[in-house]
Amino acid sequence: ALSTLPRDMISLADYTPEQIAALVESAADFKDKTKNHGQAFHPDEPLKGKTIGLLFSKRSTRTRVASETSIAYLGGHAMFLGKDDIQLGVNESLRDSAIVISSMVDGLFARVGAHSEITGLAKYSSAPIVNALCDENHPTQILADLLTIWEVFGKRKPEAKTVFDVVRGLNVAWVGDANNIVYEMLSAFPKCGINMNVCTPSKYPIPESVQQMAKSDADKAQSNVSYFTDPVQAVQNADIIVTDTWVSMGQETEKAQRLQDFAGYQVTQQLVDAGKPNKDWIFMHCLPRKPEEVSDEIFYSDRSVVFQEAENRKWTILAAFSALFSKRA
Numbered sequence: 001a002l003s004t005l006p007r008d009m010i011s012l013a014d015y016t017p018e019q020i021a022a023l024v025e026s027a028a029d030f031k032d033k034t035k036n037h038g039q040a041f042h043p044d045e046p047l048k049g050k051t052i053g054l055l056f057s058k059r060s061t062r063t064r065v066a067s068e069t070s071i072a073y074l075g076g077h078a079m080f081l082g083k084d085d086i087q088l089g090v091n092e093s094l095r096d097s098a099i100v101i102s103s104m105v106d107g108l109f110a111r112v113g114a115h116s117e118i119t120g121l122a123k124y125s126s127a128p129i130v131n132a133l134c135d136e137n138h139p140t141q142i143l144a145d146l147l148t149i150w151e152v153f154g155k156r157k158p159e160a161k162t163v164f165d166v167v168r169g170l171n172v173a174w175v176g177d178a179n180n181i182v183y184e185m186l187s188a189f190p191k192c193g194i195n196m197n198v199c200t201p202s203k204y205p206i207p208e209s210v211q212q213m214a215k216s217d218a219d220k221a222q223s224n225v226s227y228f229t230d231p232v233q234a235v236q237n238a239d240i241i242v243t244d245t246w247v248s249m250g251q252e253t254e255k256a257q258r259l260q261d262f263a264g265y266q267v268t269q270q271l272v273d274a275g276k277p278n279k280d281w282i283f284m285h286c287l288p289r290k291p292e293e294v295s296d297e298i299f300y301s302d303r304s305v306v307f308q309e310a311e312n313r314k315w316t317i318l319a320a321f322s323a324l325f326s327k328r329a
């Protein structure tokens with residue numbers, strides 16, 4: 001399935017379940033080779049002589065560190081292009097910048113604001129584009145989440161052979177904002193057979209178009225997607241409770257209002273006691289985390305797999321770059 005991937009990765013909505021699973025399996029393979037068999041770099045240097053542009057208009061820790069180290073592993077060169085370094089957005093249009101930069105690099109990993117910026121880059125770039133986060137999607141994050149879920153629940157199901165054998169039928173409860181992370185989960189989880197309870201305040205609904213896509217995927221894969229406004233109801237029977245910041249990058253001026261709007265949404269032991277998730281439930285969060293959306297007690301508990309999830313950004317980005325950026329002659 002890896003040889004059939006689309007040129008770009010804007011959202012996992014554009015990928016088949018088999019393609020998603022192949023990327024997750026490839027990531028697990030890189031992780032195993034590196035951590036258990038001492039492979040510090042790719043023996044074939046698939047990105048040798050190639051440069052990947054990292055076009056970041058917003059801050060990043062995980063995504064940037066994972067991408068620069070992955071490109072080194074693949075034998076290539078990473079060129080960080082921060083928003084204060086290049087002409088884009090100040091002296092030059094997105095269209096012109098995309099044409100020019102892509103004429104000199106072999107791939108672009110781009111973190112932007114509006115979704116239209118990532119699709120605009122993809123339209124005008126002659127090199128493959130991977131989305132490093134936009135306001136609607138974060139595909140490399142959700143690949144890392146799938147790897148983490150596969151690792152954690154795979155250990156409990158030793159008879160399972162494929163990614164699908166492990167993840168199918170698991171219940172994910174999202175308690176938080178209607179943002180890029182949950183939209184991307186809704187783009188990938190239902191079609192992989194994962195059930196989702198999505199809980200957001202009524203002021204922050206999931207867009208109709210995202211709901212329709214998730215429903216159509218869920219119908220085909222025989223999974224379920226349900227919507228809630230009460231966190232206690234949403235976490236019932238959950239295997240995975242997941243949240244994210246209530247104030248995404250670019251929403252800083254809305255912070256005071258948002259803290260009010262999300263009152264009662266903090267993931268706490270009290271919520272868990274009231275909501276009754278499944279016995280072996282785990283907690284996930286893409287990070288960076290702020291204390292208001294999850295208590296320290298949960299965040300630093302044995303239930304929490306957030307740092308494993310963060311490390312898995314590296315292995316999944318490595319798999320995505322290996323598959324998408326090595327292709328070009």
Ligand code: CP
Binds near residue numbers: 061064287
């Ligand atoms: N999860 C995530 O994308 O983190 P960074 O913003 O640190 O890259």
Ligand code: NVA
Binds near residue numbers: 179181245247248288
């Ligand atoms: N929803 C967050 C995710 C950060 C990785 C944001 O967009 O800022």
